Amino acid sequence: MIEAELPHTEKKRLAALEELQLLHTDPEENYDDITKLASYICNVPVSLITLIGKEQQWFKSKVGTDLNSAPRAISHCSHAILNPKELMEVKDTREDLRFENNPYTVADPKILFYAGMPLKSFNGNAIGTLCVLDTKPNSLNDDQKSALKALARQVENLFELRRHNLKLENVTKVLKEKNSQLKDFAGTVSHDMKMPLANMILTADMIKAKYADKFDEDGIKYLNYLKQSSFKLSSYITGILQHYESDSLTESIIEEEFDIHDLLEEIIDLLNIDYECIINLPEENLMMNCNRIALEQIILNLVSNSLKYNKTEEIVIDIECRKDHEFYHFTVKDNGIGIPKDKQEDIFELFTIIEETDRSGNKGNGIGLSTVKKLVNYLGGEISVDSDINKGTSFHFSINHTICDDDN
Structure with missing residues (x-):
């Protein structure tokens, strides 16, 4: 057995896999439909959508096996991802130096046939495979290979859709947090400004009443302008408070x-x-x-x-x-x-x-x-x-x- 080398973009590959947040998530019908089709089209008992982590290979979807994961060191898919654009087919694992003594080749039931199409992330790094397995030597015809590649592209589309959705969820979360902060800020500032404004209005009236004979016509006009401006600002603040506090009326x-x-x-x-x-x-x-x-x-x-x-x-x-x-x-x-x-x-x-x-x-x-x-x-x-x-x-x-x- 030959253990697969690490891809030269391993760090970026793992980062792309982490970004998807797919490892150890629950089964999903969209993925399961694809593995069922792959198994049917290729006429094999086992089909997997695999995700290859740092040390473990995890199965996002599976047909024909109860396993959920496997060590990366003995994974067939670890070899497949080394050529992200090529479908890897091993017609008889007993005759391939990479797998001849692999535990899956000598175990029972044996994996004697493997065909896997690498699944690429948005940046071109292979993060797993869509693969089909058989307990006896086998081979795919051209139509089956084309179908497996087409199904792999659909898995990649699901990956990309998930990536965008996660970004949107994150943006939505950030916006909600900022909106909440803005709401708290507006409420605090508005409440804190109400009293000083009320004091300004009262003070303007007191000055006008007590010192009216000290002011000329322009002075009275300026006092009235100060009072009117304070009322306008107070009304504006009241409106802001009502707008943000309206949420509490309907929670x-x-x-x-x-x-x-x-x-x-x-x-x-x-x-x-x-x-x-x-x-x-x-x-x-x-x-x-x-x-x-x-x-x-x-x-x-x-x-x-x-x-x-x-x-x-x-x-x-x-x-x-x-x-x-x-x-x-x-x-x-x-x-x-x-x-x-x-x-x-x-x-x-x-x-x-x-x-x-x-x-x-x-x-x-x-x-x-x-x-x-x-x-x-x-x-x-x-x-x-x-x-x-x-x-x-x-x-x-x-x-x-x-x-x-x-x-x-």
């Missing part, structure tokens, strides 16, 4: 039964509207069973936008709600300033601002609608918008009640 389904009129009336009270406004509630006071807190956040954002981005003397908001076998369907319609057609696809993107200022002259932060879309999607629904300039806007969204209402 688990919070089942709660309530009627839609009760929820909407609470939202209207929260808004504390101090100008002419008519809000029409749904005709039917529908009983609902879903995540009330998340739904409240969605409607609060939409109605708040209908109020802010409206320049009519009398604001009119119509809220509709209906239920089918799977979804709650909502519409929030207003008579506001509308959204340009070419901007309607962008309004749900984070930090996208369509209108420069709202009814009170304040600039939006482009966070609210992004939060709304995220909540709707978490609740198994979709959201869309229809709008015409100076005529109004309608938001349509759905919530999948089957995920939280076991009675439907």
Whole structure:
């Protein structure tokens, strides 16, 4: 017996094998189908997909044997991988110097025939073989050799697909970790900035009240500007906190039964509207069973936008709600300033601002609608918008009640 030499690219070969993370993994149908085909086409009792490690040869897939591995030193495949592009065929191992005294040649049952096609990694290094074995001398015809090579290419395709999937999984993991870090950072910074901003607003009011006679018109204007800027930044921070904290509203389904009129009336009270406004509630006071807190956040954002981005003397908001076998369907319609057609696809993107200022002259932060879309999607629904300039806007969204209402 002659033990196979190590490939001159052994270090790179082992690195490529390690990258696949295939050693000692569970059987997979995609690989098993190939070994079954190889055994059938070549008309032999044993077929293997082997992976050759530093000291051990391990079988990713096998047909006709109960073995899971073998020492590399006595492996036929260790010789096959020395020529990565060539199919190695040994018609009678007893007549080959490399295998004549090999334990598998003299054992019972004997391996007297071997044919193996090296399996290459993405960088061309052979990391194993697709091989067929027989207990008697044998040989493959040209068609069988071509088939074995074709099947080996399919195994290589599976290797490459796995390599790409592992990379994607790793990238996804890194992105999730970075997103989590960003979320924690945004939350911490936002919370830490709320108090100093509140102090700035209070201090501006105190200075204005106590030293008003000391300031000229420009001085008062600057104080007002400082206060307004602090309010804007505080609103921006609140929006960021709501956007990131919205995840906690949907981490688990919070089942709660309530009627839609009760929820909407609470939202209207929260808004504390101090100008002419008519809000029409749904005709039917529908009983609902879903995540009330998340739904409240969605409607609060939409109605708040209908109020802010409206320049009519009398604001009119119509809220509709209906239920089918799977979804709650909502519409929030207003008579506001509308959204340009070419901007309607962008309004749900984070930090996208369509209108420069709202009814009170304040600039939006482009966070609210992004939060709304995220909540709707978490609740198994979709959201869309229809709008015409100076005529109004309608938001349509759905919530999948089957995920939280076991009675439907």
